[in-house]
Amino acid sequence: MRELQRIAIASEQFHDQQVDLTAGQQHYLGRVLRLQPGDRFIILDGRGGWWLAIWKGGQNATVVEPIRINNELPIPVTLWVSMPKGSGFEEIVRCTTELGVSRLVPIMSARTVVVPSPQKLARWRRIATEAAEQSERQILPEITDPLSIQQAWETLSDQGEEVDKYICVARGDFPHLLNCLLAARTGQGKGYVYNSLLLAIGPEGGWTTPEVEEAINRRFQPVSLxxxxxxxxxxxxxxxxxxxxxSEMDNY
Amino acid sequence: MRELQRIAIASEQFHDQQVDLTAGQQHYLGRVLRLQPGDRFIILDGRGGWWLAIWKGGQNATVVEPIRINNELPIPVTLWVSMPKGSGFEEIVRCTTELGVSRLVPIMSARTVVVPSPQKLARWRRIATEAAEQSERQILPEITDPLSIQQAWETLSDQGEEVDKYICVARGDFPHLLNCLLAARTGQGKGYVYNSLLLAIGPEGGWTTPEVEEAINRRFQPVSLxxxxxxxxxxxxxxxxxxxxxSEMDNY
Structure with a gap:
């Protein structure tokens, strides 16, 4: 199903399970993709919906059924990221959105004192939207307002022990994140022992020792990358x- | 040992196990790092060598012994990467160098026709050098001259079956790369069944079907990311x- 060709359609082109294709779309289906009348393709409605359609030839296509796709990770993943200087956070937003992050929390830690402007925050949210579309996600990741690390600790109190929490530490003799993740797999259902995952990633100079200690007190597992x-x-x-x-590997 | 502070020293500062520190280095050790005479630190000789040293105070330091560190992956990893348009390849060079790649082969495939200038190639090599230093690697990754995919196939003939070869395919029902890598682990010695690894990664529009078929004929395992x-x-x-x-996880 996912190998079918996809084209985006404006909502006004839909009526009664029928689609009126524009001249450009007809050209694309017939000449570029070399589809024949009767061939199936996928319509993206621009609101996260995918539809299986059949080209009848010319401007006519029929919508067969909605396609339920799900590219989301099985459990929500929150990232706390200490903001790097410069435009590095844009890259982080783009890539981690592609990789399925649910919520990104920009963190001001002892070794980062970057305070982003509202414009910057708006820009990050735009980048997340673009990246979510491009990588065919169903859910738009949330980029929260920046929090100091102290504020971030306080958001934990009401989350209970259902959250699997990791703090990535650059130097030190900690287990590899991959080991911990594999150990937390159940191989069934949502695939994890936990209901959600939280990863804290430090700034250029690393977390300070008190920050790592605080995290350990709050039941974060320190891990190596x-x-x-x-x-x-x-x-x-x-x-x-x-x-x-x-999350996406086959059972092992 | 790796937690000790590191400073880079020019080779002319070394003589007879002694190091003459510059005024700047003395300031850095004493005032910035707050080291005391008798404290240990690490000297980087700029040629991949690390040395344990003791600060005697003032301009004098004594070299104690070479430090054998190894951050390299246990087996060499070659990446074939179809060159994206724009400056994307710079990001690829930087990040994959940090992550331990041994050799990067810029590939011209059916869906990429970017032919990089010699200046660009020189720039990529500079970026690889910087990234190798920053990530504390011992080996500088090689960035080869660009090859067409046909030329790349021909480099395979003399490598025998000791190379574990993967081609990453965006759409399709292939096993996840993580499953294949875990299955190829022995958990002993160099940790892998194979002597080296080759990963082929396609361009924006993906590999063409003939390219994937050719790879499969040449015993590449198609995988999903x-x-x-x-x-x-x-x-x-x-x-x-x-x-x-x-490669770096603990035994599992």
């Missing part, structure tokens, strides 16, 4: 790559 | 994140 030192832009992508892969 | 559609800049980072994590 490997033995090379990653930029603060790369670390969130690596962490999300592992989370997404472990 | 998950159900969301990744940009061609993101896909290599995700693939390398998984390769690095599986």
């Amino acid at each position: 490997g033995s090379r030192i990653l930029r603060s832009v790369t670390a969130p992508m690596v962490a999300l790559s592992l989370v997404a892969a472990v | 998950g159900s969301r559609i990744l940009r061609s800049v993101t896909a290599p980072m995700v693939a390398l994140s998984l390769v690095a994590a599986v």
Whole structure:
């Protein structure tokens, strides 16, 4: 089903299960994609809906049924990311959205004092929207207002123990995130022991020792992302790559 | 050991196990890092060598012994990457170097016709050098001259079956790369059944069907990187994140 060609259709082109194709769309289906009348294709309605359609030839297509797709990760994943200087956070928003993040919390920690402007926040949310569309997600990730690390700790109190919490620490003898994620898999249903995942990723200079200690007190598992030192832009992508892969792998 | 502070020293500062520190380095050790005479620190000799040293105070430091560190992945990893348009390849060079790639081969495939200038190639190599230093690698990844996909196939002939080869395919019902990598682990020695790894990652529009078929004929395993559609800049980072994590995880 997902191999079918997809085209985006404006809502005014729909009526009574029929679609009026524009001249450009007819050309695209017939000449570019080489579809024949009777062939199936997918219509994107621009509101997250996908529809299976049959081309009748010319401007006519019939909508057969809605397609239920789900590219979302099985459990919501929240990222706390200490904001790097410059435009690094834009890259983080783009890549982690592609990789399935549910909520991104920009964090001001002891070693980051970047206070983003409202314009910057608006820009990050625009980038998240674009990236969600491009990567064919159903859910738009939330980018919260920035929080100080103290404020962030306080948001934890009401989440109970259903959240699997990790803090990524660059230097130290901690287990690899991949080990922890594989150990938390059940191989059934939503695939995880937990109901949601929270990953905290530090700034360029790393979390301070008191920050790591506070996290451990709050039942975060300190983890490693490997033995090379990653930029603060790369670390969130690596962490999300592992989370997404472990959620989507076949049973092992 | 890795928690010790590191400073880079020029080779002419070394003589007979002694190091003459510059005024700037003395300031850095004493005032910035707050080291006391007798404290240990690490010297980087700029040629991949690390040395344990003791500060004697003032301009004098003594070299104690070489430090054998190894942040390299246990087996060499080659990436074939179809070159995206724009500056995307720079991001790929930077991130995959951080993640431990050994050799990057810029590929011209059916759906990419970008021919990089010699200046661009020189720039990519500079970025790889910077990223290798920053991420504390011992080996500088090689960035080869660009190859057409046909030329790339021909480089395979003399590599025998010791190479574990994957082609990442965006749409299709293939096993997840993570499953394949975990299955190829031995949990002993270098950790892998194979002597080296080769990953081929396609362009924005994906590999063509003939390209995927050719790869399968040449014993590449087609794999998925998950159900969301990744940009061609993101896909290599995700693939390398998984390769690095599986190599560096504890036994599972």
